[in-house]
Amino acid sequence: MRLPRSLAVVFALFLGVLPLSVLAHKESDAYLSLHSDSADHHRLNGQWDIALRDLDFAIGIDANHDGAITWGEVQARRAAIEQYALGRLTIKGDGLTCTMQPTGQKIDAHTDGAYDVIFFDAICDKNIPSKLTIVYNLMYDLDPYHRGIVTIHADGKVAGAVLGPEHPVATLDMRDPDRWGEFKSFLVDGIWHIWTGLDHILFLLSLLLPAVLIRRRNGPLQPGLRGTAALADGSGTLMALVPSGPRYRWEPVESFWPAFLEVIKIVSAFSLSHSITLSLAVLGIVHVPSRLVESGIALSVMVAAMNNVYPLVHKRLWLVAFSFGFIHGLGFASALSGLDLPAGAMAASLGGFSCGVEIGQEAIVLALLPLIFLARRTVFYQRTVLRWGSLLIVFVAGGWFVQRAFNVLIPGFSKLLPS
Amino acid sequence: MNPIREGSLDEARQGIRRVVLRLFLCLLPLPVTVSAQTDRAIPYIPRDASVVLQHVPPATDPRVRAFDLLRADFDRHPRDSIKAVALAKAYVNYGRSTGDARFLGRAMAVIDPFMKQPAPPIPVLLMHATIQQSRHFFEASRQELAHILKLDPDSGQAWLTLATVAMVQGDVDLANKACVQLANNAGNFMGMVCSASLRSLTGHGKQAYVMLSMVEDPGPKAPPAIKAWIEGLMADIAVRLGEPAVAETHFKKALQETPDDNFLLADYGDFLLGQKRPQAVVDLIGNNTSSDTSFLRLVLAESMLGSPRAAADAEEMSQRFLAMDRRGSHVYRREQAGFVLQIGHEPQRALALATQNWTVQRAPKDVLVYLQAALAAHDPAAARPVLDFLARTHLDDVRIQPLVVQLNAATADVGTRATAPASESVR
Numbered sequence: 001m002r003l004p005r006s007l008a009v010v011f012a013l014f015l016g017v018l019p020l021s022v023l024a025h026k027e028s029d030a031y032l033s034l035h036s037d038s039a040d041h042h043r044l045n046g047q048w049d050i051a052l053r054d055l056d057f058a059i060g061i062d063a064n065h066d067g068a069i070t071w072g073e074v075q076a077r078r079a080a081i082e083q084y085a086l087g088r089l090t091i092k093g094d095g096l097t098c099t100m101q102p103t104g105q106k107i108d109a110h111t112d113g114a115y116d117v118i119f120f121d122a123i124c125d126k127n128i129p130s131k132l133t134i135v136y137n138l139m140y141d142l143d144p145y146h147r148g149i150v151t152i153h154a155d156g157k158v159a160g161a162v163l164g165p166e167h168p169v170a171t172l173d174m175r176d177p178d179r180w181g182e183f184k185s186f187l188v189d190g191i192w193h194i195w196t197g198l199d200h201i202l203f204l205l206s207l208l209l210p211a212v213l214i215r216r217r218n219g220p221l222q223p224g225l226r227g228t229a230a231l232a233d234g235s236g237t238l239m240a241l242v243p244s245g246p247r248y249r250w251e252p253v254e255s256f257w258p259a260f261l262e263v264i265k266i267v268s269a270f271s272l273s274h275s276i277t278l279s280l281a282v283l284g285i286v287h288v289p290s291r292l293v294e295s296g297i298a299l300s301v302m303v304a305a306m307n308n309v310y311p312l313v314h315k316r317l318w319l320v321a322f323s324f325g326f327i328h329g330l331g332f333a334s335a336l337s338g339l340d341l342p343a344g345a346m347a348a349s350l351g352g353f354s355c356g357v358e359i360g361q362e363a364i365v366l367a368l369l370p371l372i373f374l375a376r377r378t379v380f381y382q383r384t385v386l387r388w389g390s391l392l393i394v395f396v397a398g399g400w401f402v403q404r405a406f407n408v409l410i411p412g413f414s415k416l417l418p419s
Numbered sequence: 420m421n422p423i424r425e426g427s428l429d430e431a432r433q434g435i436r437r438v439v440l441r442l443f444l445c446l447l448p449l450p451v452t453v454s455a456q457t458d459r460a461i462p463y464i465p466r467d468a469s470v471v472l473q474h475v476p477p478a479t480d481p482r483v484r485a486f487d488l489l490r491a492d493f494d495r496h497p498r499d500s501i502k503a504v505a506l507a508k509a510y511v512n513y514g515r516s517t518g519d520a521r522f523l524g525r526a527m528a529v530i531d532p533f534m535k536q537p538a539p540p541i542p543v544l545l546m547h548a549t550i551q552q553s554r555h556f557f558e559a560s561r562q563e564l565a566h567i568l569k570l571d572p573d574s575g576q577a578w579l580t581l582a583t584v585a586m587v588q589g590d591v592d593l594a595n596k597a598c599v600q601l602a603n604n605a606g607n608f609m610g611m612v613c614s615a616s617l618r619s620l621t622g623h624g625k626q627a628y629v630m631l632s633m634v635e636d637p638g639p640k641a642p643p644a645i646k647a648w649i650e651g652l653m654a655d656i657a658v659r660l661g662e663p664a665v666a667e668t669h670f671k672k673a674l675q676e677t678p679d680d681n682f683l684l685a686d687y688g689d690f691l692l693g694q695k696r697p698q699a700v701v702d703l704i705g706n707n708t709s710s711d712t713s714f715l716r717l718v719l720a721e722s723m724l725g726s727p728r729a730a731a732d733a734e735e736m737s738q739r740f741l742a743m744d745r746r747g748s749h750v751y752r753r754e755q756a757g758f759v760l761q762i763g764h765e766p767q768r769a770l771a772l773a774t775q776n777w778t779v780q781r782a783p784k785d786v787l788v789y790l791q792a793a794l795a796a797h798d799p800a801a802a803r804p805v806l807d808f809l810a811r812t813h814l815d816d817v818r819i820q821p822l823v824v825q826l827n828a829a830t831a832d833v834g835t836r837a838t839a840p841a842s843e844s845v846r
Contacts, residue, residue: 028524047462
């Protein structure tokens, strides 16, 4: 048969649609498995197997382009691989995004070749996820037939989904909502929030220090004490504010229980008011700009400490605690910002956090009160601790106030700032 | 960045539900195997940095250099659909010759932005339909080709692809129409190859063989792939005509042209297995075990030989099938049916797979595995759609005829036996 000259053109045209081919390998897959961590309910241990061929195509692994990917080449690209892959995966626990943290790298042999194994932890520190949402975007722009085969192992149960560019999202039930677990977990958070929140501690301390003393008006019959107080005042920075010598003196309380009762009143009042604003802020009913809240807290610490040096309020210290508690509550709320949970989980988390804050501050009070009760008669306590300690608090809180209110950085103060 | 569009949230939810449901149904009968799969591969740290883990196309491969040039060209002109199609075509051709399915996805990603346009250019549509066909999405491909041919009735390439799809689907009328149109638009050579292929499937094998022998040598300018294609077609026809020696000659000629062609290796391997020559299959496949289709033929041959490796390799093969199931890929249902039947000795499952496969493709090998499974499962009634298909198309194949005779005998047998107890069982 005679063939036309333009046959070569025809051949070229049809090369793309030649006979039926068979595919030697399955298309691109990656295997993502998440295991709940039995020791830490906020943590998921992840393992993600991604084909080296896919990674090479996406970001280049075969550094010397010799067609053979070595373990050395894979190791050299570890950071890039982790950045590429983990940046294309979002894990959410009950709608809150969990933080991804790579923890290791290995190799796995699958049926169609070697895979890089990324070990990572997904840390869902805001809650104990009951529903897990996975948003899977690996290879979405490079291969529409890529599939992420996801398996979740949680408390002995297994769930799975197949995700890909057309179906990037799956929501899987991990476990029944664990309200008690969430409550406990937030309880611990609340305790640590108080213990690491120096501004809250200093506020409490300022109210606590004078609780073992009674302030009495200075009469003419006690020159010795008056002299002491005058010396103290005279050496203080507040000398100008004191018009005619000290009119008050501190006397130790006689017995422990009245002092204890006083402290309980202060702490309870503080708790009540900060719980109110904490709830309102977390539930989104009240919103106060963080700058205002933070500088308000600093101001409250200053005022409370100043009151020990230059007393304005003594009888009803709980009122001071109560009124400033509102602003501290708004501050606590920032620790829970972005918490957008279903109602039940929200109640458990918020309740747990409030109780945690309560326990945290009670612990401080209970540890401190016996000590200051025993020390209350000493000059060291009355003069050094109460007066100079309070002045130091005023100084520190003043620095915070300036920094927070006027947004200026004072060297050294940032280290004292509670995170 | 985020591919979920707000507007299609419900759609996405439904999609997820579907995926989860499908996965659930998929996992239902396989709880043990799933855990086996997850435990099987244990991550390890290689001995040292010089250990080679994976081979990828090296930069010295001219095809890879061609990719790089086309990719660079396309990156400079990201809105140029012609350049996109050129790159996609290079990926598809590479994927087809090596059998690496990943390249089909990569090609699809290149043309994807153009497919989202309100009226994508015809070459883009054609590439899309070609990729669909390569991934065995025949029905989708066919509909897209019909659309393309409405826009451009003279597209020889579209007619050829449509003819190929129609033949796989067993749609003789459509295939015939496509071959005629192909001859009109792309010349006698293509028209003749197309018609010969079709006639070989409709009881005119000898005529088809003669037609192809007329174009067997298309001249020195023809690319090896074209020559291998024609030799492969002739080999297949000879197999169906019961001329193994002739088939052998054509397979060898085809392999001379394209020695590593994945399709050809599998096809020749099937022929050798059919000839009960398992050792020849082992020699043919050698170390080329990374290809699933080659490996399957090796496993079947090892089983036939009673090789000590047979059990372990069969397990490996079922893992590969499982991995495909897990991703929801059903490209190899025919192969899986044969594997389940001959290695797993599970005729019911094989029949179920063959039945599902029949809804997608109806080539002679699909007929063969379906009838074998129906016979092994003692379910001649299940073979009815295939027997009807054979009566309709007059497909002639020496491997199939004895099975048809057996099935007809079994049907008659069941029929006579059924008359007596029927009155009892129907109540």
